[in-house]
Amino acid sequence: MGGDFGPRNIVQASIACLLATPSLHLTLVGQSSLLEELIARHSGVDRSRLRVVHASEVITMDERPSQALRGKPDSSMRVALGLLAEGKAHACVSAGNTGALMALSRFVLKTLPGIDRPAMVAAMPTRSGYCQLLDLGANVDCTAEHLYQFAVMGSVAAEALGVVRPRVALLNVGTEDIKGNQQVKLAAGLLQAAPGLNYIGFVEGDGLYRGEADVVVCDGFVGNVLLKSSEGLALMISERIERLFRRNLLSRLVGLMARPVLGRLKADLAPARHNGASFLGLQGIVVKSHGSADAQGFQSAIQRALIEIQANLPQRLRGRLEDLL
């Protein structure tokens, strides 16, 4: 029921995913009459793989996490997470209120042993591929221990996505040992001493985009600012390019020819909007799609959940945490 555009995009994305992945079963949780109506608009839907579960309440985008926790026992978000907790689903994907989803996930699924706080991670495009950036806003204040836990989780997540011996770095304002705040300096000490972790040191904001690391760790305040400012900058750049290309007849022509090239770039540069962000550290797989994601974006979020299911990510994490924490 979540997201800025309600369930229409989500139903569309779900049906596309069912067609693309024959082994996939999906359960849509929300106001069943509305969902059934939206499904009925599509033809050829394999209903043996698409179930609807009714939930009478909806958490709005501006609701406080505490309200969502206490006030709405039958919200679509809570019912969906309940299916996960009961083993009736392998992953939960939502485009709803991020804070509420995190609070409900922690409450319903619980964190893994050794994890104080789950983190939010997404793949950011870099010069040489992608890097996993965490935390993206779930934890605005972090101790060195939290950053250390994020690094371990990010490393396992990158491995699950196919990266061999992921290079793990701490985001900092410089690369020398003396740089940074107390938490980052202490976390560096913890990470240097961690066995089996490929910790490569500090990385700066530009180093992230240069592809210097496969996992970049920071507190949720910094990660959220980096993510959103990058989205904003990418949008501004694409607007400026379009405007510059509109100047005269020649540049208009050039702009017209360049459009597909720029369009692909634009999509690639808003990763959270397009690829979904995962919650790491829970006893279950939860993927958050951007509130303003289109059907394509929500499809990518379902794909990310599928990859995490195939990699058995929470179980892998549990094993790794037992070794390290």
Added chain:
Amino acid sequence: MGGDFGPRNIVQASIACLLATPSLHLTLVGQSSLLEELIARHSGVDRSRLRVVHASEVITMDERPSQALRGKPDSSMRVALGLLAEGKAHACVSAGNTGALMALSRFVLKTLPGIDRPAMVAAMPTRSGYCQLLDLGANVDCTAEHLYQFAVMGSVAAEALGVVRPRVALLNVGTEDIKGNQQVKLAAGLLQAAPGLNYIGFVEGDGLYRGEADVVVCDGFVGNVLLKSSEGLALMISERIERLFRRNLLSRLVGLMARPVLGRLKADLAPARHNGASFLGLQGIVVKSHGSADAQGFQSAIQRALIEIQANLPQRLRGRLEDLL
């Protein structure tokens, strides 16, 4: 003597500025024989407006601020700041080691009454013009009071640059009151109560680029990450565009035609590299040019210093701080 390319670019930029601004007098501080040699390569230089002052030592780019403070009494940076303190210069512009320049500036010039720590500010491009972003890395840990002081200084700086009633915002992970860390929430309270300040609330990373505020305030860790990641992203985008345009003959042709358009955009998107960053809160004007700035970049930094001299920025700040703090 500073910067990644040494004094060559700086001499070139200085001579260009002297030509462009007939009322400007410049003093170059550093190894006089080298500087004279570089000046001699240019013809038609008005030496009555270009003085050389010898300094026997140079602070390297990787030197610690504490070493710079204690170990090198005759560094070019210290001698230049000394000229400022003695009233023999109106502003100091440097492309050298940022940390050393900040430490020496505080030691030689002192902060304004009411200011605990100077901040570093630069103009970031936005959809509708520019915004002043501070702090950019001088202070990695900030209290609410520091953020408040930065907001006051940023507002006065924006006014000096011609903005009427600058909209001042705190950078945060959301726009609702409950969002953010303790420092940001407390700073919001201080700013709401500040008379004569046009405080508009929280702004997110994407809001900055949307042009929602004229002054955006954050701690130096967040500001530095935002600045550097933006530079890195802009660079990555321009590289990707170039690569995409190289694909086939048609896109090569399009790329060739688009090059001037993209070049201008690229320059505009690395503000600190190109426009210089100011230190605010000192009893004097200090502008830091990017270490890898070209002559054009250093010229812009001198221009920023000129604007601050004309606006009498430290004096204005002093008056405003007396009213507010």
